[in-house]
Amino acid sequence: MPHDPSSGVTFGAYMRGGKPLGQGRSADVVLGERTWLTQDQVHEGRTADGVRFKETLDQLGHQVVEETLPDGQERKHVRLNLQ
Known part of the structure; x- marks a missing residue:
């Protein structure tokens, strides 16, 4: 049964099965290799x-x-993304 906002239960409590914070379902952890989205992108070469x-x-x-x-x-040149 999906989460019903009008039930008065927060989404976090719903995901924990109604149990208090720190009990019940915890965050899922992905075990395995990092994908290209989670690794630094490196490009090497020579200019003209x-x-x-x-x-x-x-x-x-x-x-x-x-x-x-x-x-x-x-x-070394560094450009920071300030978002």
Whole structure:
């Protein structure tokens, strides 16, 4: 039977089978491999002028670009997603 908002029972209590918080049904845990949606997205390569780069995009949308110039100098650029 689906949750009825007019019953006076909160959805959380309904999911716990009417039991108090901390008892009854708890959060489900997925056991297994992480999917591509839960892993950082990494892209590596070279630009046209020979600069090696590694671009990482995490789950929250933050982007980190690490560059290695042909002379060995390293740079890191970070763009934060402020949502």
